[in-house]
Amino acid sequence: MPLPLPRWIAHRGGGALAPENTLAGIRLAARLGFTAVEFDVMLSQDGTPVLIHDETLERTTSVCGRVADTPDAVLFSLDAGGGEHIPSLAEAAALCRQYGLLANVEIKPATGYEVLTGEVVAREVAVLWRDAPTPPLLSSFSHEALEVARQVAPALPRGLLYEKVPDDWQTTFQRLGAYSLHCRADRLSNEVLALAREGQVPVLAYTVNDSLAAQLLFGRGVASLFTDRLDLFAPETSLYKSLHLGG
Numbered sequence: 001m002p003l004p005l006p007r008w009i010a011h012r013g014g015g016a017l018a019p020e021n022t023l024a025g026i027r028l029a030a031r032l033g034f035t036a037v038e039f040d041v042m043l044s045q046d047g048t049p050v051l052i053h054d055e056t057l058e059r060t061t062s063v064c065g066r067v068a069d070t071p072d073a074v075l076f077s078l079d080a081g082g083g084e085h086i087p088s089l090a091e092a093a094a095l096c097r098q099y100g101l102l103a104n105v106e107i108k109p110a111t112g113y114e115v116l117t118g119e120v121v122a123r124e125v126a127v128l129w130r131d132a133p134t135p136p137l138l139s140s141f142s143h144e145a146l147e148v149a150r151q152v153a154p155a156l157p158r159g160l161l162y163e164k165v166p167d168d169w170q171t172t173f174q175r176l177g178a179y180s181l182h183c184r185a186d187r188l189s190n191e192v193l194a195l196a197r198e199g200q201v202p203v204l205a206y207t208v209n210d211s212l213a214a215q216l217l218f219g220r221g222v223a224s225l226f227t228d229r230l231d232l233f234a235p236e237t238s239l240y241k242s243l244h245l246g247g
C-alpha cells in the first residue's frame with residue numbers, strides 16, 4: 001500500500017523551532033500543518049524506546065552519559081530543552097495518532113544494539129499503531145536493524161537510509177523488502193534517481209532548509225524532503241505553496 005508521503009516532513013519532530021525529538025516539536029509540526037514527522041528512536045538501559053538522536057546525552061540535555069547506560073528513571077527526569085522531557089516512543093505514537101501524522105520512525109541504535117533496537121522498536125511500533133489508518137514508516141542506517149524489523153513486523157514499511165547511496169543499493173533494497181530510499185540531499189546522484197524512478201521507489205532526502213535546493217530536488221523527482229525550517233515550509237506559507245509541485 002503506498003504511503004501518503006507529503007512533500008515536506010518535519011525533521012527530528014519539530015525541526016529548529018522546538019527542542020529536537022520532543023513532544024512539543026511534534027505538536028508544533030502538527031499545528032503548523034505538517035502531515036508527517038520524522039524522529040529518532042534509541043533504547044534506554046531498561047530497553048525502553050525513547051526519542052533521542054545522539055548516543056550520548058550532553059548535546060540535548062544538561063547531563064553527560066550514554067543513553068544505553070541510563071535507566072528510565074533518570075532519562076525521563078532530564079530536561080531535553082525548554083522544560084520538555086525525553087519522550088518515550090509510546091508518547092510520540094499517541095501524539096502522532098491524535099494528530100493524524102504520518103510518522104517516520106528512524107531506528108537509531110546505539111553501537112552494538114542494532115538487532116535489539118530493531119526488534120524492540122518494530123515490535124512496539126506494530127502494537128502502538130495497531131489499526132491505525134496509516135502505518136508509520138520505519139527507517140534506519142542499520143541494515144541489521146531493518147532486517148530484524150522485517151522479521152518481527154513484516155507489514156510495516158521500511159525505508160533504507162544512507163548518507164550516500166552505494167552502487168549496490170538495489171540488492172540491499174530488495175533483500176530488506178524496503179519501501180523507500182532515504183539519503184542525504186547533497187549526495188543524491190542522478191543515476192540513483194533514475195534507477196529509483198524506474199523501480200517506482202520513493203526517494204526521501206534530508207535535510208533541506210533552503211528553497212532553491214528544494215525546488216531543484218523536487219524537479220529531479222525526489223518525493224519528500226526532511227526539513228528543520230518549519231517556519232519556511234509549513235503548508236500554509238506561500239513559499240511552501242510555490243514549492244508544492246504537484247505533490
Ligand code: G3P
Nearest residue numbers: 038040106139182206226
Ligand atoms: O531520517 C533522516 C535523517 O534524520 C537522518 O539523519 O542524523 O538527522 O538522524 P539524522
Ligand code: MG
Nearest residue numbers: 038039040106
Ligand atoms: Mg533522523
